[in-house]
Amino acid sequence: MTTKRAKSLTKGKAKTSRARAPKPTRATLMRAKTSRKTGGRDALDSFVDAAAHALDLKLEPAWKSAVKTNLEVTLALAALFAGFPLPDDAEPAPIFSA
Numbered sequence: 001m002t003t004k005r006a007k008s009l010t011k012g013k014a015k016t017s018r019a020r021a022p023k024p025t026r027a028t029l030m031r032a033k034t035s036r037k038t039g040g041r042d043a044l045d046s047f048v049d050a051a052a053h054a055l056d057l058k059l060e061p062a063w064k065s066a067v068k069t070n071l072e073v074t075l076a077l078a079a080l081f082a083g084f085p086l087p088d089d090a091e092p093a094p095i096f097s098a
Helices: 026-035 043-054 061-082
Strands: none
Touching: 043 061
16 A cells, blocks of 8 residues: 655745854944943843833842843844744754753
């Protein structure tokens, strides 16, 4: 007994390359940092204060700069990830293991 294979949905379509996204230059990152400034106070400062208030966290002033720096690094890494091109037919891996 033979079984029929399902037809590939991507048959005949051109494959998109998985080329790496270009790394942002130092100037681009600096422009991104300065564009967040709002009236003398950085938007990240406001965000850290608002998040601490929303989560009812007592954030000591000595820790604010460390939290802000961590958030800046996280946002820069997220921008690199978001800028990575994926083909339209990309699917997540069926099994994840560490």
